[in-house]
Amino acid sequence: MSKSELSLTSVASPGCAATSRVRPPLGAEEAAEFAGVFKALADPVRLRLLSAIASRAGQEACVCDISDGVDVSQPTISHHLKVLREAGLLTSERRASWVYYRVVPAALQRLSHMLAIEAGLGVTA
Template sequence: MTDPACAATPQARPPLTAVEAVELAGMFKALSDPVRLRVLSAVATRAGGEACVCEVSEGIDVTQPTISHHLKVLREAGLLTSERRASWVYYRVVPETLHRLSELLAAEAGLAVTG
């Protein structure tokens, strides 16, 4: 129940649903690790937003199994896709997912995202 002394402020847009919040929280959780942020950046900054697994760990001081674990978490969160080509796996950012996160953050800040 709302306190009668509290003036109701009209909604500018509907709040997140429980389902949306769970889905988005999973994406943000995947991004909450500094190594995963660097791994995502390593993929996203390559031409075409794609990198071979052999390129992803350059400059990141963790073991290859740890890189593989972080790639799996990012893939399961919908931030990356992967494709096997011969003996190598290539990872690609999912622009729609990153755009969705950008739109949410921009909306919460009262800004607009273009593109």
């Protein structure tokens, strides 16, 4: 049996009783996806921008509406919005000379669902 094939019980310390799994853990690919989303959300400015958009009617806002009160330059705001868009948390649409951003509810629901499962809240599909 190779090291990668060893079960957790065979590498446990003497006297350590292994517990049984109740569900499979995250796989490498899924963990990498979630890590990208968490990385996008880990910046306070990005979190504030996402919240500012989500707090608007229809979870949509013009970039001109969400930059008020955020003490960074417009190019920096644009960069942060791009990161949130690339993480799949926002979509954008140009209307005349303004860009409107909208929250992607399914992305937040997927993240919430994963966290609820990891917290052991017994979430069902």
